[in-house]
Every structure is written in structure tokens, then in C-alpha cells.
Amino acid sequence: MIRDQGIGSKLWRAAVWALAILFVLNLLGVIAAVVTNSLATRWLGTLLPVGWTTRWYFSAWSEFQLTDVLLVTFQIVFLVTLLSGLIGITAAYALARRDFPGKRFAVLLFLLPLLVPPLTYGIPLATLLYQVGLGGSFWGVVIINLVPSIPFVVLVMIPFIEQIDPRVEAAARVFGAGTWSLFARILLPLLLPGMLAALLLVLVRTIAMFELTFLVAGPTSQTLVVSLYYAVFASGVRASQSIDAMAVVYMVTTLFWLVLALRFVNPTQIVARAKQSQPAH
Amino acid sequence: MTDAAFSAPGRSSAPERLSLKTRLAARGLDGTTLLVLPGLLAILALFVYPFVYGIVDSVTPETGAWYENYRRFFSEPFLYNTIAATLWLALPVTLVNLALAVPIAFRVRLMRRQRLLTTILVLPITLGTVLVAEGLLNFLGPRGWFNQALLFIGLIDGPLRLTNNYWGVFASLLITGFPFAFLLTLSYVSGIDPAIEQAAATLGANARRRFTRVFLPLLVPGLAVTFCLAFVQAFAVFPSAVLLGAPAGPTRVISIAAYSAAFEEYNHSLGSAIAIIMGVVQLAVVLAVLGLRGLFYRGPAGGTKG
Numbered sequence: 001m002i003r004d005q006g007i008g009s010k011l012w013r014a015a016v017w018a019l020a021i022l023f024v025l026n027l028l029g030v031i032a033a034v035v036t037n038s039l040a041t042r043w044l045g046t047l048l049p050v051g052w053t054t055r056w057y058f059s060a061w062s063e064f065q066l067t068d069v070l071l072v073t074f075q076i077v078f079l080v081t082l083l084s085g086l087i088g089i090t091a092a093y094a095l096a097r098r099d100f101p102g103k104r105f106a107v108l109l110f111l112l113p114l115l116v117p118p119l120t121y122g123i124p125l126a127t128l129l130y131q132v133g134l135g136g137s138f139w140g141v142v143i144i145n146l147v148p149s150i151p152f153v154v155l156v157m158i159p160f161i162e163q164i165d166p167r168v169e170a171a172a173r174v175f176g177a178g179t180w181s182l183f184a185r186i187l188l189p190l191l192l193p194g195m196l197a198a199l200l201l202v203l204v205r206t207i208a209m210f211e212l213t214f215l216v217a218g219p220t221s222q223t224l225v226v227s228l229y230y231a232v233f234a235s236g237v238r239a240s241q242s243i244d245a246m247a248v249v250y251m252v253t254t255l256f257w258l259v260l261a262l263r264f265v266n267p268t269q270i271v272a273r274a275k276q277s278q279p280a281h
Numbered sequence: 282m283t284d285a286a287f288s289a290p291g292r293s294s295a296p297e298r299l300s301l302k303t304r305l306a307a308r309g310l311d312g313t314t315l316l317v318l319p320g321l322l323a324i325l326a327l328f329v330y331p332f333v334y335g336i337v338d339s340v341t342p343e344t345g346a347w348y349e350n351y352r353r354f355f356s357e358p359f360l361y362n363t364i365a366a367t368l369w370l371a372l373p374v375t376l377v378n379l380a381l382a383v384p385i386a387f388r389v390r391l392m393r394r395q396r397l398l399t400t401i402l403v404l405p406i407t408l409g410t411v412l413v414a415e416g417l418l419n420f421l422g423p424r425g426w427f428n429q430a431l432l433f434i435g436l437i438d439g440p441l442r443l444t445n446n447y448w449g450v451f452a453s454l455l456i457t458g459f460p461f462a463f464l465l466t467l468s469y470v471s472g473i474d475p476a477i478e479q480a481a482a483t484l485g486a487n488a489r490r491r492f493t494r495v496f497l498p499l500l501v502p503g504l505a506v507t508f509c510l511a512f513v514q515a516f517a518v519f520p521s522a523v524l525l526g527a528p529a530g531p532t533r534v535i536s537i538a539a540y541s542a543a544f545e546e547y548n549h550s551l552g553s554a555i556a557i558i559m560g561v562v563q564l565a566v567v568l569a570v571l572g573l574r575g576l577f578y579r580g581p582a583g584g585t586k587g
Contacts, residue, residue, distance in 0.1 A: 009488055016384045023381070024401055027456060029426050030416035031404065037419055045424035091320025093313070100309035106321060113328050115567075117517035119536045120560040121328055124335030127549040147327045150320055208409035210520055211536075215544070229411045232418070232524050240419070247415050251408060258407045262400060 034251070038244035060245035063238065064227055070253070073223040076138065076213075077206045080145045085199050087146075088153025089191070095154065096161035110151040118211040121147065126215040136218025144212045149202045156201065160194035193264060200261035207254050224250050339554035350554035360555070363535040364562055370447070370522075370534065371515035372566075374454040378462040378511055379504065386466040387496075399467075402460035413456050414524040418444055421452060449525035450532045454515050462511045469503030470496075498577060505574035509567045516563050535559045 038056055040049030060066065095107060113121065125144055126135065134140035164187075172186045210225050217226045228250050231243045305311065342349040354360045389395055405413055421427050421443040428440040443449055473496065481495045519536040526532030539559060543552025 013388065016388050019381060020385045020388070020398075023459060024398070026420075026427070027401065027405060030413065030420045030456065031408075033420040033426060034412070034416045045429075047426075047429060087319045087323055090316040094315070094317035098309045098311070098314045100314050103309075106317060109321065109324050109329070113324065115513060116560055117513060117536070117563060119517060119519065119539055120556045120563075121332055121335070123539055123543050123549070123552050123556040124338060125327065125331035127338065127543065127553065128331055128334060143327065146323060150323055154320060204407050208407060210409055210411050211517070214520075215540075225409060225411050228415070229520055229524070232411065232415045235418075243415065244419070247412055250412060254407055254409075255404075258403070262403075266399075 031251070034244050034247050037241055038248045040241055043241075056239070056241040056245040057249075059239075060242045060249070063242060064231060064246050066224075066246065066249060068220075069222060069224055069227050070249075072138070072221060073207065073253075076141050076145070076221070076223055077203055079142050080149055080206045081199050081203045083142070084146055084149035084153050084202055085195065088150045088198070089157055089195060091150075092154045092157035093161055096158045097166065110154045113147050113151045114155070118148065118209075119215075122212045122215050129216055135216050136221060137216075138221045140216040140218075141213055141221045141223070144216050145206050145209060147212070148209070149206060152202055152205065153198050156198040157191075157194060160198075161191065164190050197261070197264040200257060200264060204254065204257050204261055207257065224253060335553040336557060338550050339557050342550045343548075350551045351558070353551065354554060354558060359533075360538055363533055363538045364558070366531060367516060367518070367534040367536075367559075368562075368566075370450055370454065370518060370532065371512055374451060374458055374515050375462075375508060375512045377455065378458045379466070379508055381459055382463040382466040382507070383470075383500075383504070386463060386470045387492075389467060390470050395467075399464060402463060404460075405457045406460055410453060410457055410518075410521045411524070413453050414521040417449060417453055417456070417521075417525055421449060444525055446527055447531050450518065450522050453521035453525050454518060458511055458515055461514060462507055465507040465510065466500075466504070469500060469507070472503075473499050501577040502574055505570050508570050512566060512570075513563060516559075516566075535562070 036049065037043055039052050039054065041051035041053050043049035091110070095103065095110075122144065125147065126140075129135045129140045129143065134143065168190070169182060169186060172182050177186065207223070208225060210229060213223050214226050214229065217223065222230075228243075228246055231238065231246055235243060302311075339350055340347040345352075389398060392398070419425055423440040423442065427443070428437075431437045432440065443452065477495060477499070478491055481491045486494065517536060518534055519540070522528060522532045522534045522537060528537055535555065536559065539552050539555035542555055543549050
């Protein structure tokens with residue numbers, strides 16, 4: 001590490017830090033504004049609200065039927081996580097362990113849904129789902145959310161499986177392990193940290209996935225984020241504190257899983273897929 | 282599983298007697314390979330088929346020739362202006378995000394405890410655009426903390442109008458896009474061997490020259506990928522353009538046009554056509570950026586002898 005001591009580089013360093021701090025302050029300000037407003041009796045143009053109350057949470061809970069919405073959200077999210085885990089991890093295992101003709105093409109197919117904007121494939125897929133009668137239903141929402149989730153699991157898991165030495169599996173075979181006990185006693189324990197990381201990330205992403213869910217969600221299959229969108233969209237109808245109370249409920253739901261996920265993954269992994277471990281110099 | 286590899290040479294004297302199973306296994310096709318099938322089928326059914334369906338749907342309008350939807354899109358200003366509106370939002374935001382991300386990533390790479398900062402920055406990505414839009418409506422509003430702070434410092438005389446226009450959407454794309462660009466850039470910057478910088482400094486390069494002559498060429502491939510991924514996100518802007526922008530005016534982005542054609546006018550053929558145009562425009566920008574990348578240095582960023 002090299003530190004220049006000139007006045008110019010000191011100024012530059014200070015300016016860069018100031019920018020970073022400014023950004024973080026504004027970001028925390030946005031989140032704090034939502035929380036403050038949800039606890040305010042009246043808040044118009046002053047630094048802090050006139051008084052504090054928790055009644056908006058009770059009114060938001062009944063107004064937006066949050067019990068039902070949360071129940072549906074968790075059912076959808078856990079089902080998407082489970083299905084994309086089952087489908088994605090098996091596919092990742094095959095792609096990591098075998099070299100077969102057309103493998104590059106298969107990997108490209110798994111990469112594409114993550115590079116195309118969700119609405120580009122979401123609109124035709126939603127049209128199809130409406131035509132077969134799944135539009136607006138619980139299963140329609142699950143299906144459309146699988147499209148980005150399966151490739152995500154595959155791409156996170158491939159490097160993770162590659163780093164497990166295949167000779168461990170071969171040794172287990174030599175000692176007479178059948179396919180089931182190989183899976184349950186060798187692969188599963190070794191894969192568990194990676195699986196937890198991938199599945200928790202899918203969980204967090206699915207809770208926050210707005211665009212695709214919005215396209216097919218009906219009145220009984222709205223997830224929390226879609227309900228929040230509709231509430232903000234019709235913001236003249238309800239008290240802004242009530243909407244913000246719902247936003248806090250959404251934040252708590254998401255952050256709970258995020259904190260859990262961060263125990264297993266590095267924050268950079270949430271944006272970039274897991275980097276392969278670099279060889280030691 | 283590996284017995285195919287061992288037995289194949291032994292039987293090679295009589296290759297015609299190899300069973301089909303063994304020959305397939307030698308090329309990497311066996312029971313394990315079949316595990317890829319559920320995933321492939323799901324992607325084919327849920328991504329490739331709808332995509333092809335969308336293309337076919339877009340060229341089979343209810344009335345008129347096969348290109349009717351595209352003709353309509355490019356003849357109505359209300360529709361074709363959405364391309365410019367989207368680019369006018371997405372390109373500047375992506376450039377600003379990258380311009381902020383690079384110097385800050387260079388500072389943060391020297392920090393020992395990055396975890397707190399990276400965790401804070403992951404917040405807006407995980408919370409999503411809807412929540413950020415709701416927060417910004419309050420925070421940037423005429424009576425929000427942002428305007429209060431500026432008035433307090435004395436930078437402005439009256440509150441700025443920052444919501445329900447271009448700048449509201451710009452701010453929301455900055456809040457969700459910058460952390461994304463930053464975390465990607467940070468992972469690329471950390472991948473450059475510090476020994477390279479020390480070598481340049483030993484040879485007498487000052488900070489500016491070390492950046493322009495050493496770091497920047499090594500970073501260009503990573504920055505190109507970061508630009509593309511950040512641009513893809515900004516280009517797909519939808520909820521914040523509705524909630525925080527002026528969806529009938531300057532922030533009527535192309536995803537709003539596609540959504541309203543498909544689900545408000547119930548013209549799924551036109552909706553698919555706009556969705557395809559959206560994909561094509563985005564692909565054109567991504568390819569242009571990746572093409573520019575090809576003009577720069579390609580090679581290892583590690584310090585080891587190859």
C-alpha cells in the first residue's frame with residue numbers, strides 16, 4: 001500500500017471519503033424517513049414529527065390484510081426457493097462434474113435469463129400463463145419467479161461444487177457407498193454451506209422481486225412487495241404513515257433473511273456470482 | 282463413475298464391442314449428466330419457449346401486416362419516444378454510478394474492515410426499488426429531510442422539486458445502482474495484485490500515472506462488465522419511474538409502454554413487440570460497450586509469472 005503525502009492527494013482522498021459518507025448518509029436518511037413517518041402522529045415540514053405513536057401498524061395490518069399477504073408471500077417464496085434449489089442444484093452438479101457436448105450452450109442458456117430485462121421475457125410468459133388460466137393464481141406467481149431463480153442457483157452452485165474434490169466421492173464409492181448414502185453422507189454435508197448461501201440469496205431476491213410477480217399476481221396471490229406498490233400507487237387514498245408502516249413490515253421481513261444470509265455469504269456475492277477461489281501466489 | 286475411463290483403453294482392441302452406454306460415458310454422457318435435464322427443461326419451457334412465443338406473437342397482430350406492431354411503435358411519438366426517455370435516464374445514471382464507484386472502490390480496497398460498509402450498501406439492493414421509491418418520496422419531497430438540510434445550510438432559498446419528475450427517478454436509480462456498481466468494481470479492484478502498483482511506484486510513477494497507465498488498463502474489462510450489468514438494471518427501471526417520476530411525461534420509460542400495452546390495452550401482441558424492442562436496444566448498448574472493451578488491454582491482472 002502506498003500513501004502519497006502531497007496536499008493534492010490529501011484533498012482528493014478527503015473528497016472521495018466525503019462523497020462516500022454523503023451517499024451512506026442519504027441512504028440511511030431514506031430508510032430512517034420511512035421508519036420515522038410510520039411512527040409519527042403528524043409530520044409536516046419539521047425536523048421530527050410532532051408526536052409518536054404505534055397505532056399506524058395496527059391500522060396498516062388490518063387495512064392491507066397483512067396476515068393474508070404475509071402468509072401468501074412466505075408460501076410463494078419458500079416454494080420458489082425449494083423448487084429452484086431442487087432443480088438448480090442437480091443441474092449445477094451435472095454441469096460441474098461432467099464435460100459433455102453442448103455444455104457451453106447449456107451454460108449460456110442458464111446465463112441468459114439473468115442478462116435479459118425481466119419484462120422482456122416476463123410479458124410473453126405472463127401472456128402465456130393467462131392463456132392457460134394460471135394468470136392471477138398462486139402457481140402462476142411461483143412459475144414466473146422460477147425463471148430467474150433456477151439460473152441463479154445454478155451459477156452460484158457450479159463453482160462451489162467444482163471446488164469439492166471428486167476423489168472424495170470416488171473414495172466413498174470404493175468403500176461401498178451406494179448412490180443414496182453417497183449423497184446423504186458425503187455430498188450433502190460438503191454442499192450444505194453453499195446450498196444455504198444460494199437458497200437464502202434466492203429467498204431474499206424472491207421477496208424483493210417486483211416486476212415478474214406484478215405481471216401475474218391476482219388479488220389473492222399478491223406478495224408483500226406488490227401490495228406495497230399498489231398502496232404507494234394509490235397513495236392519496238390512505239394515510240402516508242399507514243403505507244410507511246407497511247413498508248417497515250416489508251423491510252423487517254426482508255432484512256431478517258438478509259441478516260441470516262450474510263452469516264453465510266460475503267455481501268459482494270449478492271451482486272456478483274461467487275468468485276472462484278484464487279490460487280495462492 | 283470413473284470406471285468407463287479405466288475400462289475403455291483395455292477394450293480398445295475391439296472398439297465395435299463397446300456398449301452404447303460406455304461410448305456415451307466416454308464422451309461425458311451418463312446418469313449424472315442426465316441431472317441437468319430438469320433444469321434445462323425448465324429453462325426451455327419457461328424462458329426459451331415464451332421468448333419465441335413473444336417474437337411470433339409480436340409479428341402476428343390482430344389486424345394489418347406482420348410488421349404492423351413495429352410500424353405502429355416507430356410511427357407514434359408517444360411510443361418511440363420511450364426509447365430516448367429510457368436511454369436518457371439509464372445512460373447518465375450508469376456513467377455517474379461508475380464514476381463514483383471507481384474512486385471510492387480504490388479507497389475502500391485499502392480499508393481493513395470493509396464488511397460494515399458493504400453491508401450498508403447491500404441494503405438498497407435487497408430492499409428493492411419499490412421501497413426505495415416510497416422512502417425517496419418522503420425524503421426528497423418538498424418538506425423532506427433533504428430539502429430541510431439544504432435550506433439549513435443555506436445552499437437554496439426555496440425547496441427543490443425532486444419528486445414526480447426526472448430527478449426523482451434519477452435519485453432512485455442512483456441509490457439502488459451505485460451500491461451494485463460499487464460492489465462489482467470493488468471485487469475487480471481487489472483482484473489486482475498490489476505488487477503491480479508497488480512496482481510502478483518504485484519506477485517513479487506518481488499517483489495519477491499509476492492510475493491511468495497501470496490500473497485503468499487492467500480494470501477496463503471489469504468496468505465494461507460492470508457497466509453492462511448496471512446498465513441492464515437501470516434500463517429495466519419500472520416501479521420507480523411510475524411512483525417517483527412523471528409516468529405520462531419525461532419518465533415514461535419503455536417498460537411502462539410495454540406493460541400498459543399488454544395489460545392495460547390488452548394488446549399482448551403490441552406488448553410483446555415493445556418487450557422485444559426493449560431487449561434489442563439493450564443488447565445493442567451492451568454489445569457496443571463490449572466491442573469497445575476489445576480495443577483495450579487483455580491479460581492477467583495477477584502478479585505471478587504465467
